[in-house]
Amino acid sequence: MSHESLRCLVSGIQHFSPCPGHGLRTTIFFAGCPLRCFWCCNPECRLNRPVLVCNTEKCIGQSLCGHCLDSCSSSAIYSSKNAIRVARDRCVNCGECVSRCPSGALFMSSRLMSPEEIMEDVLKDKDYVMNGGGITLSGGEPMMHPQEAAALMRLAHAEGLHTAMETCGFFDLDAPHTIAALRETDLLFFSIQHSDPLAHRRGTGVDNSRILCNFERIVAEFPQLEINSRTLIVPDFNDDDTTMRNIARIVKRTGSFFHILEVFSPICQDKYAQMGLPFSYGQLALPQERLEAIVDIFQEEGLSVEIH
Ligand code: SF4
Ligand code: SF4
Structure with missing residues (x-):
């Protein structure tokens, strides 16, 4: 098809x-x-x-190039202290300047591709990936595009590839395309970020009731699906004993005995700057002893833990 x-x-x-x-x-x-x-x-x-992204480190300089400066009909590109800048309040993300930039300093954050085009790119590695490997759908949230995700994974399966998906869990589980996407998924990484609805809303913009409900339902309703629950430990958000124990109990209640812990790393700050976005989160590090204490909590609750 x-x-x-x-x-x-x-x-x-x-x-x-x-x-x-x-x-x-x-x-x-x-x-x-x-x-x-x-x-x-x-x-x-x-x-x-x-969205337009501007990586000034790749810019070869206004004196050598400067093509972008006269490319924008919205007058959103200017130079300041010999560096190219984007006035975000004027930029309409039309992409015109990108086509004039020879160095790749200006580029768009995303583009439309058909599932076939993506598979063509994936299959460049087929000889390496075939040996038990495959594709992982990530993001962003792949389940915001369940029909496209299902189509892509169907093509991957037709090539004998394994399929995995990383999800935040916030989606309509009863939508036919969502169900189709889950049926094409071999391994699902399901994030549980907080046990408390209000804290979850403060940290992510949505409360966690739909996510937790989806988690329990997927475990019960998709028995063929390998599910790895996981939590990114974010200092000062979810790293306290009570939250970690509650998350461990949520996982265990579904009959699962395995959970992945990931440790936050603020390596993404440059990306925010390139998109003209503020990055308000500090650089709190998780002490090793705190990580060990969290692992102890999960093990006390009867779960085995992997740290990624
Ligand atoms: S994306 Fe369009 S509006 Fe934005 S800076 Fe480039 S040319 Fe101007
Ligand atoms: S077109 Fe690209 S390389 Fe040339 S000045 Fe603008 S950002 Fe720099």
């Missing part, structure tokens, strides 16, 4: 990706996310539309 009419809004395709899953992976980053986590590591994937 052809998916020619479908278009995935893709922020990037990463070959030999460090993203989790079995074997070697190619990760496809979908753009668009219903959450606004204040620690988000992929701000370029949050909006469901392309």
Whole structure:
């Protein structure tokens, strides 16, 4: 079946990706996310539309080039202290300046690709990825585009590839396309960020009731699906004993005995600057002894833990 009419809004395709899953992976980053986590590591994937990104480190300089300066009919590009800048209040993200930039300093955060085009790119690595590896859908939130996600994974399965998906869990589980996407998923990484609805809303913009309900239902209703629950430990948000124990109990209540812990790293600050976005989160580090105490909590609750 052809998916020619479908278009995935893709922020990037990463070959030999460090993203989790079995074997070697190619990760496809979908753009668009219903959450606004204040620690988000992929701000370029949050909006469901392309946004201009300006990486001044790649700019070869106004004196050598400067093509972008007269390319913008909105007068949104200017120079300050010999560096190219974008006036975000005037930029309409039309992409005209991108086509004039020879160095790749200016680029759009995402673009539309058909599932077939994505698979063509994925299959460049087929000889390496075939050996138990496959594709991982990430983002952003792949389930904001469940029809496209299902189509892409169907193509991957037809090539004998394993499929994995990373999700924040905030989606309509009863929508037919969502169900189809879950049926095409071999391994689901499901994030549980907080046990308390109000704290979850403060940190992500939505409360967690739908996410927790989806988690319990998916475990019960999709027995063929391998599910890895996981939590990104964000200092001063969810790293206290009570929250961690409550998350462990939520996982255990579903009959699962395994959970992944990830540790926040503020490596994404440059991306915020390139998109003209503020990054308000500080650089709090999680002390090793605190991480060990959290692992102890999960083990006391009967779960085995992997740290990523
Ligand atoms: S994306 Fe369009 S509006 Fe924005 S700076 Fe470039 S040319 Fe101007
Ligand atoms: S077009 Fe690109 S390389 Fe040339 S000055 Fe503008 S940002 Fe720099």
